[in-house]
Amino acid sequence: MTHEPEVPAASEMPTEPQVRATSTGHQTGGATGADQRRGLLRTGDKVQLTDPRGRLHTITLAPGATFHTHRGYFAHDDLIGRPEGSVVRNTAGIEYLALRPLLSDYVLSMPRGAAVVYPKDAGQIVAMADIFPGARVVEAGVGSGALSMSLLRAVGDHGSLHSIERREDFADIARGNVETFFGGPHPAWELSVGDLADVLPTIAEPGTVDRVVLDMLAPWENLGATAVALAPGGVLVCYVATTTQLSRLAEDVRADGRYAEPVAWESMVRGWHLEGLAVRPQHRMIGHTGFLLTTRRLADGTAPPERKRRPAKGAYPEESQWLPEDLGERPVSEKKIRRVRRDVGHGTPTDQTAPTDQSGPGVQGDSTD
Numbered sequence: 001m002t003h004e005p006e007v008p009a010a011s012e013m014p015t016e017p018q019v020r021a022t023s024t025g026h027q028t029g030g031a032t033g034a035d036q037r038r039g040l041l042r043t044g045d046k047v048q049l050t051d052p053r054g055r056l057h058t059i060t061l062a063p064g065a066t067f068h069t070h071r072g073y074f075a076h077d078d079l080i081g082r083p084e085g086s087v088v089r090n091t092a093g094i095e096y097l098a099l100r101p102l103l104s105d106y107v108l109s110m111p112r113g114a115a116v117v118y119p120k121d122a123g124q125i126v127a128m129a130d131i132f133p134g135a136r137v138v139e140a141g142v143g144s145g146a147l148s149m150s151l152l153r154a155v156g157d158h159g160s161l162h163s164i165e166r167r168e169d170f171a172d173i174a175r176g177n178v179e180t181f182f183g184g185p186h187p188a189w190e191l192s193v194g195d196l197a198d199v200l201p202t203i204a205e206p207g208t209v210d211r212v213v214l215d216m217l218a219p220w221e222n223l224g225a226t227a228v229a230l231a232p233g234g235v236l237v238c239y240v241a242t243t244t245q246l247s248r249l250a251e252d253v254r255a256d257g258r259y260a261e262p263v264a265w266e267s268m269v270r271g272w273h274l275e276g277l278a279v280r281p282q283h284r285m286i287g288h289t290g291f292l293l294t295t296r297r298l299a300d301g302t303a304p305p306e307r308k309r310r311p312a313k314g315a316y317p318e319e320s321q322w323l324p325e326d327l328g329e330r331p332v333s334e335k336k337i338r339r340v341r342r343d344v345g346h347g348t349p350t351d352q353t354a355p356t357d358q359s360g361p362g363v364q365g366d367s368t369d
């Protein structure tokens with residue numbers, strides 16, 4: 001992303017009124033931030049420019065300002081007053097397509113203190129945690145505020161999102177990002193600095209919160225405070241980066257006794273290359289962001305139903321030594337091991353030419369013996 005030195009800082013940007021005349025003369029009102037996402041390009045709008053190589057540059061429109069590269073420049077005034085989707089040509093004849101960034105573009109280019117929840121995961125969280133308009137949602141930590149924006153859009157102006165972040169510097173970054181995106185403070189948003197376990201009891205009566213979203217290193221430390229705040233049937237969704245966190249979290253959710261059986265998943269998005277006859281998956285993808293786990297708050301005094309499908313023998317080893325079967329791996333026969341070992345020693349043609357299985361060591365999981 002390229003930023004220009006001559007445009008005003010986000011904090012100096014004029015905030016847009018919530019009701020404004022459109023290009024057709026109609027007044028538009030409605031949801032916070034909606035008006036600044038439509039209509040002709042205006043002073044103060046963030047605009048994403050795509051150059052002929054597909055590179056993105058984000059600028060904030062200001063009268064009299066110019067967008068420079070080492071190959072020419074153009075005046076912002078050439079874009080102000082024009083519709084989104086216009087193409088502007090610089091002094092060297094290079095063309096740029098101008099569009100307002102979508103939330104997903106904004107999140108990936110905004111200033112970050114902590115790692116952000118990627119748009120693909122934010123979408124999963126909103127859908128799978130059933131964040132609905134009017135919902136009362138609590139979120140921690142806030143980090144850079146990326147997820148907060150998706151949650152605010154989902155709860156709407158008449159819902160409530162209370163975001164808790166223990167680092168004041170991160171909370172400041174998040175506030176700046178969220179207010180820049182919505183063009184000012186969002187009426188449904190409150191932001192508190194502190195630890196979730198300390199803050200949550202002070203902001204929510206027991207049993208009054210519809211949804212809790214935890215994106216932090218050790219969400220299991222907050223299962224107690226969350227269980228108190230959640231309404232019966234309320235959803236807890238946690239986002240963790242590693243399998244070790246996921247495992248610890250799942251076991252602690254089960255052990256707590258106030259939650260239903262947890263459900264976990266991850267999502268992978270593979271972009272596609274679209275050019276003539278070369279329509280295929282892109283060679284590169286983001287292979288890992290995080291795992292999501294959801295669970296529901298049981299009614300007080302209710303024990304989780306006994307699980308019909310019991311964990312496999314050895315799923316919870318009493319001894320410290322883990323066996324491959326504990327991790328769900330299919331046993332590999334001695335015969336197969338002997339054969340593979342022999343083949344490796346002699347470098348059989350199969351070993352040299354077979355496509356590499358990127359998912360793990362070749363010996364495991366493919367035994368038909």
Ligand SMILES: C[S@@+](CC[C@H](N)C(=O)[O-])C[C@H]1O[C@@H](n2cnc3c(N)ncnc32)[C@H](O)[C@@H]1O
Binds near residue numbers: 140144194215216
């Ligand atoms: C990965 S970041 C969150 C990113 C954020 N969801 C986003 O999309 O931008 C994790 C944050 O959790 C905060 N945090 C960790 N434990 C916390 C706790 N117990 N209470 C409040 N915040 C906490 C950290 O300071 C950090 O900013």
